[in-house]
Amino acid sequence: MAAEKLRKYFNSIIGEGKRFSTQTEMARYLGLGQTTATKLYGFLDGADTRFSAVVDWLEKLGGQIVLPDEELEQFEMIPKVRAVAGAGESLVTSGKVTGQYAFRESFLKREHIHPEKSVLMCVAGDSMEPLIREGDTILVDESEKGKELRDGHIFVVGLSDALMVKRLAKIPNGWRLCSENKERPDIDVQGDDFNTFRVYGRVRWFGRVV
Known part of the structure; x- marks a missing residue:
């Protein structure tokens, strides 16, 4: 194993x-x-x-x-990538793996998170504070990138060259990328904006060092 x-x-x-x-x-x-x-x-x-x-x-x-042993048999290893959400870089070109983190299989199964299609990455910027802060690590389930977007849920999305963490809200003929920080502007995606709009996955977990 x-x-x-x-x-x-x-x-x-x-x-x-x-x-x-x-x-x-x-x-x-x-x-x-x-x-x-x-x-x-x-x-x-x-x-x-x-x-x-x-x-x-x-x-x-x-x-x-750390080589896996019997103590990790009930865990799944999820890769952490170099890409940083909020730093204006592409997940595709900055997706080099920098480490692996263990998550308990029972937790992933209970929350319907797909470990084989998930990655971890750091967050830059304060647009999602106080919920998600700069330096936090988020778990992104990429299995949901091809599914119908969910109003009110948090996704990692791309618009032009920017990689962002945003809460999505449905608006007429498009989506609003909402910031939790009310001092940061929301972004409306409509019409030609969809030519450069990408959805990488849904944020299912985050953690921070205190």
């Missing part, structure tokens, strides 16, 4: 569905030496269940990971 959780972690880093036809191709893509790439290739392919290549790769990328 631990090996499967680690494979899922690496798939989230390289991108779901990404496949390499040869070890050399993977080594070039990841910037790894041939020996490390060979071990990692075998691990991801299921032929090698050792964790050595996993640790080697993370050390080269400057990351850290």
Whole structure:
């Protein structure tokens, strides 16, 4: 089970569905030496269940990971991405994984959160204060990005090049992106605005360090 959780972690880093036809191709893509790439290739392919290549790769990328054990069997690991909501950057181009955080499976199931389609990210700016503050971490369930938008719920959305956390309100012929902070303006999305309007997912949880 631990090996499967680690494979899922690496798939989230390289991108779901990404496949390499040869070890050399993977080594070039990841910037790894041939020996490390060979071990990692075998691990991801299921032929090698050792964790050595996993640790080697993370050390080269400057990351850290705690190997899963029996204590994490009831948890799902959700990736945290580099993108920052409110900082005017794209989730697509800034989606590099910076870490993994454990959430109890029972909590995710009870709240109907899809861990395999969820990411964590930090929030910048004060437009959603006092509910969500600058520096908070939010969990975004991306399984809802293709569904009908929900009036009154909080989503991570994109408009032109901006990535924002906003509460959505239905208005005639469009949506209003509402700020919790009344000193910050709301944004109406109508007509041609929909050409650059994107919905990345619904915010289902947030946390902060106190």
